[in-house]
Amino acid sequence: MANPARPALIINADDLGYSPGVNTAIADLYQAGLVTSTSLIVNLPHSEAGAAIARRLPGLSVGVHLNLSKGEPLLPAAQVPSLVDEAGRFWETAALYRHALTGQINWYEAAAEMEAQIEWALGRGLHVDNLDSHVHFHVLPAARRLITDLGQRYHVHAWRSPKVLSTLTPRMTWTDLLNRRDSDGPMVAPHYLLSLHQWGERLLEDQRLRSLLAKPGTVTELVAHPGYAPDPDLPLPDQLPPERRQAEVDMLSSSAFRGWLDDAGLALISFASLHYVAA
Known part of the structure; x- marks a missing residue:
């Protein structure tokens, strides 16, 4: 268990199950001690392989990367018509947000699909430590409420904070406006x-950020999207092509990043131990 007074960092690799290049990169980074948690996307062709990796690496903390914008739903399209296009596939990112913000998403359908995704992971013998979402759709208040309800139902104690510490901070972003009246509820973040992806090399150079993260008792999640290039099986369109994902592997593996971790005095933890330091 981490010392509660020591600042801590969770390095979470999103998109386990996304493609062979992503799956292998996440496994390699975990074994190198450079990833502590991962988020499994469960409805894509390589999700079974991702789940197998998670079972093979029992020390890797696993969350469900709830997904309403890539591929096909686990539930029949007829059961979730507001979530899919005419081909029975999820709306892509821009359309998902547009439909959500204009009241075209049936959140009962969304809740049923997210529940099916959690059940899928549990059915593969995985212990689910946390919940988050693909393209960060849990910034939407309706989605936040549903996800915290699901967390309580499935005894998942942790989730990803919807509030991103931006390179533009201090500035009120649209996510702050959406969420300013909400609390994190019963789940810890x-x-x-x-x-x-957003910070890049600036992560290692920003002294204000380093001072903030080094405060005693502070817990930070660093979200990465690693993957090896080339990766012809990466689902397209994708906001992070293989070259961008490879760049994140390279940065996490660099001596500069290891030095930054040492200099900042951050204890590496996972979502599995988050409740010990942030409750």
């Missing part, structure tokens, strides 16, 4: 959320 890290104090801060950083995206390696």
